[in-house]
Amino acid sequence: MASAPTATNTQEMDYPSPWQNAWERSKTHIGLQIGFSIVLLAALAAIFAPLIAPADPYAQSLTSRLLPAVWQPNGSWDHILGTDAYGRDVLSRLLYGTQVTMIVGFGAAVVSGIVGSVLGILGGYFGGKVDAVVIFLINVKLAMPGVLIALSLVSIFGGSLISITVILALLFWDRFAVVARTATQQVCANEYIAAAECVGASRTWIIFREILPNIANQIIIIGSLEMAIAILVEAALSFLGLGIQPPTPSWGILVSEARAFMFLKPHLIVIPGMAIFILVIGINLLGDGIRDVTAPQGRN
Amino acid sequence: MEQNNQKAALQVRDLSVTFSLGKKLFGPSSKLHAVNGVSLDVFRGEFLSIVGESGCGKSTFAKVLLGLQKPTSGAIDLNGRPLASYSRLEIARQIQPVFQDPYSSLNPRKSVAANVALPLIVGKGEGSADIRGSVQKALDLVGLSRKHAGAYPNQLSGGQRQRVAIARALITRPGILICDEPTSALDVSVQAQILNLLQNLGRELNITCIFISHDLSVVKHMSKRVAVMYLGRIVELGAAEDVFNRPRHPYTKMLIGSILPADPGKKLSIPTNDGGFPDPTNPPPGCHFSPRCDQAMEVCSKVKPDLLRDEAVEVACHLYSGTSTQRLAS
Numbered sequence: 001m002a003s004a005p006t007a008t009n010t011q012e013m014d015y016p017s018p019w020q021n022a023w024e025r026s027k028t029h030i031g032l033q034i035g036f037s038i039v040l041l042a043a044l045a046a047i048f049a050p051l052i053a054p055a056d057p058y059a060q061s062l063t064s065r066l067l068p069a070v071w072q073p074n075g076s077w078d079h080i081l082g083t084d085a086y087g088r089d090v091l092s093r094l095l096y097g098t099q100v101t102m103i104v105g106f107g108a109a110v111v112s113g114i115v116g117s118v119l120g121i122l123g124g125y126f127g128g129k130v131d132a133v134v135i136f137l138i139n140v141k142l143a144m145p146g147v148l149i150a151l152s153l154v155s156i157f158g159g160s161l162i163s164i165t166v167i168l169a170l171l172f173w174d175r176f177a178v179v180a181r182t183a184t185q186q187v188c189a190n191e192y193i194a195a196a197e198c199v200g201a202s203r204t205w206i207i208f209r210e211i212l213p214n215i216a217n218q219i220i221i222i223g224s225l226e227m228a229i230a231i232l233v234e235a236a237l238s239f240l241g242l243g244i245q246p247p248t249p250s251w252g253i254l255v256s257e258a259r260a261f262m263f264l265k266p267h268l269i270v271i272p273g274m275a276i277f278i279l280v281i282g283i284n285l286l287g288d289g290i291r292d293v294t295a296p297q298g299r300n
Numbered sequence: 301m302e303q304n305n306q307k308a309a310l311q312v313r314d315l316s317v318t319f320s321l322g323k324k325l326f327g328p329s330s331k332l333h334a335v336n337g338v339s340l341d342v343f344r345g346e347f348l349s350i351v352g353e354s355g356c357g358k359s360t361f362a363k364v365l366l367g368l369q370k371p372t373s374g375a376i377d378l379n380g381r382p383l384a385s386y387s388r389l390e391i392a393r394q395i396q397p398v399f400q401d402p403y404s405s406l407n408p409r410k411s412v413a414a415n416v417a418l419p420l421i422v423g424k425g426e427g428s429a430d431i432r433g434s435v436q437k438a439l440d441l442v443g444l445s446r447k448h449a450g451a452y453p454n455q456l457s458g459g460q461r462q463r464v465a466i467a468r469a470l471i472t473r474p475g476i477l478i479c480d481e482p483t484s485a486l487d488v489s490v491q492a493q494i495l496n497l498l499q500n501l502g503r504e505l506n507i508t509c510i511f512i513s514h515d516l517s518v519v520k521h522m523s524k525r526v527a528v529m530y531l532g533r534i535v536e537l538g539a540a541e542d543v544f545n546r547p548r549h550p551y552t553k554m555l556i557g558s559i560l561p562a563d564p565g566k567k568l569s570i571p572t573n574d575g576g577f578p579d580p581t582n583p584p585p586g587c588h589f590s591p592r593c594d595q596a597m598e599v600c601s602k603v604k605p606d607l608l609r610d611e612a613v614e615v616a617c618h619l620y621s622g623t624s625t626q627r628l629a630s
Contacts, residue, residue: 017411018409192415194368195468198366198395201418205422210407213407
């Protein structure tokens with residue numbers, strides 16, 4: 001046994017595990033840190049909204065309508081971001097709106113991610129007729145005017161949190177499917193798939209243990225993109241009055257309600273707009289960062 | 301020959317693999333005969349090389365032996381039983397591959413230990429107590445140390461990766477190793493290490509090794525027996541010394557003539573009427589090599605030559621069919 005020549009590498013060094021590598025890289029990855037902070041902050045705001053919100057987001061008060069924010073003339077610390085046209089505290093509505101936004105965005109991304117990845121992996125791995133069916137479904141989906149269909153579905157099923165999430169998920173699975181299918185085809189061309197077939201690994205094993213870990217990065221990237229888009233579309237639907245129904249505070253509804261006072265009270269529309277903008281950027285940075293630090297070869 | 305007394309580990313009879321290349325609207329669909337009526341015995345413990353230029357069907361032949369490609373026709377017997385009657389896992393225990401590109405043959409998301417243990421985990425189920433020990437032994441065999449077990453493929457060099465791939469192939473102690481150009485993706489200095497390793501392991505563990513290569517100097521150095529393939533057919537088969545010292549088939553002569561000599565002053569003999577590799581979807585009739593052959597006769601482009609014994613070797617060429625008396629049993 002000892003007669004086999006030893007490998008030339010005689011340097012005694014330890015090989016860091018992928019988690020150590022990812023941790024080391026994330027220490028210097030500013031995009032990931034910013035993205036993670038923003039998303040973490042939004043998540044904390046959503047979870048602890050009932051504890052940190054200074055007022056009831058539904059409590060109307062006709063005597064304190066359209067109060068200015070704290071930095072404006074006559075502003076007070078009672079309503080840090082002022083009040084809206086019904087006298088409701090804007091900060092509280094913004095915090096509660098985070099719940100809706102995060103649930104819709106995350107839920108839609110996860111559901112569409114599962115649907116799209118399953119279809120894409122099946123098509124890419126099995127090829128042939130399965131692939132033809134998957135491509136047909138993708139083409140049908142691409143041919144449909146998505147937002148119009150979302151509008152009509154919302155008007156049929158109503159604007160509840162669950163129906164909005166599911167409808168958005170059904171809107172966005174196609175990009176997952178396209179990317180997962182192509183990535184699967186690329187992975188399947190590698191010899192380690194043939195090696196796994198040679199040792200008698202089942203198809204389930206090959207899909208879950210050989211293919212999935214190697215396309216997870218691409219799926220995470222698409223997931224972060226789709227989550228951001230779902231948040232934007234939810235805001236757009238709410239703005240049009242076809243999303244989450246008032247008085248439930250969603251960021252889109254906040255923008256929509258502030259539209260009438262756009263010139264008198266611009267901060268009412270700027271603040272939820274900025275919130276959407278920052279969260280979307282944060283999610284994109286986070287997704288990009290996760291991809292960068294977990295790729296085996298690393299990326300800069 | 302003495303080898304006829306030995307038992308054949310693999311017996312291939314009249315194996316053909318045909319790919320159809322899409323249907324045309326008019327006219328017949330074109331077909332590619334990647335492997336065309338190959339018969340071959342591989343004896344236990346021997347080191348058999350299959351050589352030929354790109355596109356001659358040697359990799360397809362390897363895929364069929366590994367069960368990755370269904371043969372169109374023909375029979376393969378493994379230890380006297382048809383290969384088709386074995387289950388996937390039974391074949392896996394007896395035949396294992398070493399692939400060409402160590403950069404794509406290891407799963408980059410798994411540690412070296414997990415990559416090497418794959419055949420055991422799939423065969424026995426996860427959590428078997430002896431997996432860790434078996435991985436260690438397999439890594440020892442290929443000359444990798446304990447610390448490499450925790451490394452990931454991207455942290456290793458090409459040579460180290462190929463050692464890992466060999467360790468994975470050996471962990472179930474298969475009887476047959478199929479190496480599909482295992483060194484062509486490696487540096488020359490590393491090639492020698494891997495080749496020596498394969499040769500030593502084959503000898504020590506008494507493994508039958510089918511070595512597929514286009515590198516003749518490697519083949520000459522490594523193997524006992526050589527099969528030369530051209531366009532899906534075996535054109536010459538025999539002991540390596542005989543084939544290299546006295547090549548009979550004009551194609552073998554041309555191949556051997558193309559080995560780069562170690563002397564930089566020497567010049568290669570360039571074949572004169574070489575029309576290049578023919579279109580495999582539309583092979584020339586008769587002997588596939590006849591358009592490139594400088595000794596071609598009229599019969600060559602009409603009748604397909606059979607693989608016949610000529611002294612020590614078997615050769616499929618009309619130049620030798622007259623002298624031969626003994627037909628290969630097929």
